[in-house]
Amino acid sequence: MQAPEPTSTNLWQKEHQLLCDAVREAGELALHMCKSGVDSWDKTDGTPVSEADLAVDRLLAARLRDVTPDFGWLSEETTREDATQMKPNVWVVDPIDGTSAYVGGSNHWCVGACLLSQGRPVAAAAFAPAQNRFYEARLGAGARLNGNVMHVTDKSGLDGSRFVAHKSAISQSKWKSPVPHINCAMTTSLILRHCVVATGEYDGAIAFGKKHDWDLAPGDLIVHEAGGRTLDLDGKRFVYNRNSTRQNGLMAGSKALLDEISERLHTVAA
Template sequence: MPANDLDLLIEAARRSAEVATAFVGGDLGVQYKAVDDSPVTQADLAVNTLLTQFLREARPDYGWLSEETPDGTDRLNTKRVFIIDPIDGTRSFIQGENTWAHALAVVEDGQAIASVVYLPMMDKLYSASLGGGTHLNGDRVTASATARPDEAQVLATRPSLDAGHWPGGLPKLKRSYRPSLAYRQSLVAEGRYDAMFTFRPTWEWDIAPGALILSEAGARITDGKGAPLRFNAQVPKAEGMIAANPDLHAALMQRRL
């Protein structure tokens, strides 16, 4: 069993990929959650079962927060907690696309300290540890230095560019999109895009793994109102998020206030 948390998450992500990819091209048993009508497949549940067994056996004293596990209060009394999205981008998975990911983090006292985002269909493994930098398939990556919003390429949904979100004036951005929030964050950490944001209430399992990958790549990440992100909250949701290098982040926030 890996001794440190990052190696443990990397092994867990690769084991998850073996489970998830076995479902590709077959019957996914798609169902829709009553709470928000979002889809869940048999692959999501199988990966969640694997991760629950593997990670909790390895670290039985850690708390647990996963999209596919009913939440409780025990995690609030633990120093460290796993925050997991077994398959981030389930709709992409259902449609046979390759931009879905396994997103895993260990959080200590509200701060992610080890994170992995793995896209098995592209064999892209992003990893970060607190103070250890961000890596893509073992190579160090950093966020871009683009400082001007009108020169920035961003990852965002169309509703995020509604004028109501930008009281200081909608910036002239070049917008693209990826279904997985974890992958959007990772692409900004890699420097392929300059910023990403969403202003909808956002579950912690969608953003905790990517938050450390971004910050260790030199990006600044906050909620959609500019407040610091803290994880393992009693209600595990954030008020959206915005991420970019510090100069671009500041310039975008000027338009948000």
């Protein structure tokens, strides 16, 4: 599926504003609940979830679904309806991305959401209220942090670059020799990994293993509108809301960096 190209600076403007308002409100709710203390538990797949995840999911559904009843809904904390995959426009939501950080008292979490059209994001927002950082983007209109325009770095080579990635990302098993010299730092939230690439604080991001649509889609557009790219580990552009929500890893950054990753990465690295 191909996303529609922007024909006007006003394209998706109304939906983008609706999204930003909802994500900001949801982030404020999550921060308030965090300060008050929340219960958490492990889901059947072993990943954590908290009372706040569910409360934020309900709030976003009320603010977004009720206003756009014809749109689909794809959330980490909601069972996907069969009809969602057939919808041309779909809200994708990660109520709290980085739940383990959230319940552990760290500020490395956010509320993230985006709108898909024909499988690609056209409006996105991510709010990290504990950091006072609000990221947003709209197709063809750029990406911003707290109202200021963002742009990825112009770093053209992997060696000496700064990546937000787990240290295991530079293990020999994942790269053809020689292993690139990458300086790694880490944050729990996958969406925030995209965002700090979009700001230029890091040159790129890479993550191995299967990731879900809600982990990737909001940050995908934010990086794209900041002048970068987000691809899977096969070097392919993501298409969301397919039969499976699982995707093959992630790499984000400038075109030059992603081209070099594709060239130097083992094809079995995922």
